[in-house]
Amino acid sequence: MGIDLKVKIGKIELENPVMVASGTFGYGREFEELVDVDKLGAIVTKTITLNPRHGNPPPRIIETPSGMLNAIGIQNDGVDDFIGYKVSYLKNIKVPIIASIAGERISEYAEVAKKLDGVDKVAGIELNVSCPNMEWEVSGGKYRIFAQDAEAIKKIVSSVKAVTTKTIITKLSPNVTDISEMARAAVEGGSDAVSLVNTFLGMAVDTKTKKPKIANVTGGLSGPCIKPLALRMVWEVYKAIKVPIIGMGGIANANDAIEFMLCGASAVAVGTTNFVDPQSSMYIIEGIARYMSDNKIKSIKEVVGGLKV
Amino acid sequence: MKQFISKIISNERIAKEQYSMVLDAAGMSEKATPGQFVHVRCGHDADPLLRRPFSIYRVRDVGGQKAIEIIYKIVGRGTALLAKKRPGDPIDVLGPLGNGFNINNPSITFIVAGGIGAAACYMLAEELVKKKCKIYYFFGARSKDYVICEEDFRALGCEIHICTDDGSSGHKKLIPDHLTDIIKEIPKAELSTAEIYACGPMIMLKKTAEAAEKAKIRCQMSLEARMGCGVGACMSCVVKCKQGDSFMYKRVCKYGPVLNASEIIWE
Numbered sequence: 313m314g315i316d317l318k319v320k321i322g323k324i325e326l327e328n329p330v331m332v333a334s335g336t337f338g339y340g341r342e343f344e345e346l347v348d349v350d351k352l353g354a355i356v357t358k359t360i361t362l363n364p365r366h367g368n369p370p371p372r373i374i375e376t377p378s379g380m381l382n383a384i385g386i387q388n389d390g391v392d393d394f395i396g397y398k399v400s401y402l403k404n405i406k407v408p409i410i411a412s413i414a415g416e417r418i419s420e421y422a423e424v425a426k427k428l429d430g431v432d433k434v435a436g437i438e439l440n441v442s443c444p445n446m447e448w449e450v451s452g453g454k455y456r457i458f459a460q461d462a463e464a465i466k467k468i469v470s471s472v473k474a475v476t477t478k479t480i481i482t483k484l485s486p487n488v489t490d491i492s493e494m495a496r497a498a499v500e501g502g503s504d505a506v507s508l509v510n511t512f513l514g515m516a517v518d519t520k521t522k523k524p525k526i527a528n529v530t531g532g533l534s535g536p537c538i539k540p541l542a543l544r545m546v547w548e549v550y551k552a553i554k555v556p557i558i559g560m561g562g563i564a565n566a567n568d569a570i571e572f573m574l575c576g577a578s579a580v581a582v583g584t585t586n587f588v589d590p591q592s593s594m595y596i597i598e599g600i601a602r603y604m605s606d607n608k609i610k611s612i613k614e615v616v617g618g619l620k621v
Numbered sequence: 622m623k624q625f626i627s628k629i630i631s632n633e634r635i636a637k638e639q640y641s642m643v644l645d646a647a648g649m650s651e652k653a654t655p656g657q658f659v660h661v662r663c664g665h666d667a668d669p670l671l672r673r674p675f676s677i678y679r680v681r682d683v684g685g686q687k688a689i690e691i692i693y694k695i696v697g698r699g700t701a702l703l704a705k706k707r708p709g710d711p712i713d714v715l716g717p718l719g720n721g722f723n724i725n726n727p728s729i730t731f732i733v734a735g736g737i738g739a740a741a742c743y744m745l746a747e748e749l750v751k752k753k754c755k756i757y758y759f760f761g762a763r764s765k766d767y768v769i770c771e772e773d774f775r776a777l778g779c780e781i782h783i784c785t786d787d788g789s790s791g792h793k794k795l796i797p798d799h800l801t802d803i804i805k806e807i808p809k810a811e812l813s814t815a816e817i818y819a820c821g822p823m824i825m826l827k828k829t830a831e832a833a834e835k836a837k838i839r840c841q842m843s844l845e846a847r848m849g850c851g852v853g854a855c856m857s858c859v860v861k862c863k864q865g866d867s868f869m870y871k872r873v874c875k876y877g878p879v880l881n882a883s884e885i886i887w888e
C-alpha cells in the first residue's frame with residue numbers, strides 16, 4: 313500500500329510532515345554530518361533579526377526534569393549575513409527552508425521580510441512574535457512581548473503580507489490567557505498557517521547561592537515536560553481557525569508527533585529532541601509511516617484532527 | 622563528528638568521586654585531536670534529558686580495537702548515572718567535537734590542570750612529547766584523595782608539580798601562583814616561544830590567564846559551559862570574548878572548547 317505523507321502549508325509542499333523547529337537546528341549546516349537533512353519535511357532556521365544581536369549573558373540554559381530552560385536572547389548575525397552567507401549553504405539542501413524572523417519593533421518584521429522576499433531558496437517566513445526572552449516596545453515606553461497582544465500580532469502579519477508573496481507562518485506563544493484569540497488575530501492579518509508552541513516562561517533557582525540558574529532570571533521551558541500543555545493548545549487552536557497548524561512542544565518520538573496531528577496539527581516540528589538525539593526526526597518520519605501502514609491509513613491528511621471526542 | 626552507539630569496555634573508580642571509562646570508538650568517524658570532546662547520553666529516556674560533554678582523555682588500542690577513555694567526576698545526576706554503568710553496556714556518543722589545542726612549535730610548555738581538568742590535557746601532553754617540548758605539568762586538587770592521572774603524565778616524561786588546598790600532597794599553594802614562581806626561575810630568553818595550556822575551574826583559569834599575561838607567555842585554555850546540542854546550533858554554551866572594541870558571545874562547542882586566554886572577557 314502506498315503511503316502519502318505529503319502535506320501543504322500555505323504554498324509550501326512538504327514531502328512529509330516532520331520539520332525541525334527554529335533555534336534547535338541552527339541554519340541546517342550544523343547537523344549536516346549527523347542527519348540526512350534532505351529527508352526532513354522542512355527546516356526552520358534560527359530566528360534572525362534586522363541587525364545582529366549579541367544575545368543574553370550566560371549561563372543561558374539549565375536542564376529541568378524532562379526538559380530545559382533557555383534564554384538565548386536570539387543571538388544571530390542579522391538578515392544581511394543570512395542572505396549573504398547562510399543561504400549559500402542552504403541552497404544545497406533539497407527540502408523547503410522556512411526562515412524564522414523577529415523584529416525589535418513592529419516595523420522591523422516587514423523590513424526583514426522584504427529583504428528575504430527576493431531569496432528564492434526561502435520558501436516561507438515564520439514570524440517569531442513569541443520569543444519570551446526579549447521584550448519589545450509596544451507604546452509609550454511600555455514593554456511586553458508582541459505575542460500577548462492580538463492587535464500587535466495582526467499588525468505584524470499584515471505588514472509582512474504587504475511585502476512578500478511567500479508563505480507566512482505565525483509562531484504563537486503559550487504564555488497567554490487565550491491562545492485561540494492570538495491564532496485568530498494571525499489569520500485575520502493574513503497568516504497562511506500558525507505554529508505553536510514556543511517555550512513556556514519558567515524559572516529555576518540554585519538554593520545554595522540563592523541565584524537564578526540562568527542569568528536572564530527567567531527562561532523558556534521546552535522538551536518532553538511541556539508536551540501535554542502544548543497538545544491542549546494545538547487542540548484549542550484547531551477548533552478556532554481553518555489554516556494549517558504546525559504543532560510542537562516536547563515531541564520526542566513518532567507517537568508524540570501523531571498525538572499532535574490527531575489534535576489538529578497538519579505538520580509537526582521537533583525542537584529540543586534534536587539536542588538529545590539528532591537522528592530523532594528521521595525515526596519520527598519512519599514511525600509515522602509505520603503507524604499509517606499498521607492502521608491502513610493511506611494519507612496523512614486522514615490523521616489530522618482525527619481526535620475522537 | 623558522528624553519533625554512534627558505543628560499548629563500554631571498562632568503568633572504574635580512579636580516585637575520590639572520579640572514574641575512568643573506556644569506550645569502544647570503532648564508530649567514531651575521524652581521529653580525535655587534543656582538547657576535543659564527546660557529548661554523551663548518560664540516561665536513555667527523557668530524564669536526565671540533555672547529553673553531557675566530556676573531554677577525550679586519550680585514544681587507546683584495546684585488543685586491536687580503537688577505544689577512547691574519558692575521566693569524569695560525579696557532580697550531579699548525569700555523572701552519577703555514568704558511574705553505575707557496567708562493561709558491555711551500550712552508550713550513545715556524539716563526537717569528536719570542538720576545536721582543541723592549537724599546537725605550535727613551543728620550546729617550553731606549561732600544562733595547568735585543575736582537578737578533573739586533567740582530562741583535557743593528556744593527549745595534548747602526548748603531542749608535545751612528540752614535538753620534543755619540555756613539559757612542566759601543574760596539577761591542583763583539594764587534597765591527596767583527589768589527585769588523578771599523576772602517573773600517566775609522569776610516564777610521558779613531564780616534570781610534575783602537584784598542589785593541594787590542604788597540602789596533603791605536593792605544595793600547599795594555588796597552581797597559578799606556583800606556575801608564576803616556576804616561570805620566574807626560567808631565563809627570559811627561553812620563554813620567548815613558551816606556551817601555557819590550561820583546563821580547570823573558572824577561577825583557576827582566570828588566575829592562570831593573569832599569570833600568563835604578566836609573564837607575557839601565550840596561553841590557551843579549555844573552557845566549560847552548559848551545553849545543549851554540542852554542535853554549534855543552539856547558542857547555549859557561550860563565553861564572552863573580545864571583538865574589536867566590542868564583545869561577542871562565542872560558542873564553546875564550536876569555536877572552543879579551547880580558546881586563547883587573551884580573547885576571553887573575565888567577569
Ligand SMILES: Cc1cc2nc3c(=O)[nH]c(=O)nc-3n(C[C@H](O)[C@H](O)[C@H](O)COP(=O)(O)OP(=O)(O)OC[C@H]3O[C@@H](n4cnc5c(N)ncnc54)[C@H](O)[C@@H]3O)c2cc1C
Binds near residue numbers: 669673691692737846
Ligand atoms: C567541553 C567540556 C569538556 C568537559 N570535560 C569533562 C571531563 O573530561 N570530565 C568531567 O568530569 N567533566 C567534564 N566536563 C564537565 C561535565 O560536562 C559536567 O560535569 C557534567 O555535564 C555534569 O553533569 P551532571 O548531570 O553530573 O551534573 P548536573 O549538575 O546535574 O548537570 C545539570 C546540567 O548542567 C550541566 N553542567 C553541570 N556542570 C557543568 C560543567 N562543569 N560544565 C558544563 N556543563 C555542566 C550539565 O551538562 C547538565 O546539563 C566538561 C565540560 C565541557 C563543556
Ligand SMILES: Cc1cc2nc3c(=O)[nH]c(=O)nc-3n(C[C@H](O)[C@H](O)[C@H](O)COP(=O)(O)O)c2cc1C
Binds near residue numbers: 336359382386538849
Ligand atoms: C535553545 C533553544 C533556542 C530556541 N530558539 C528559538 C528561536 O530562535 N526562535 C523560535 O521561534 N523558537 C525558538 N525556540 C523554541 C523552539 O523552536 C520550540 O518552539 C520550543 O522549544 C518547543 O518545542 P520543543 O519542546 O520540541 O523544543 C528555541 C528553543 C530552544 C530550546
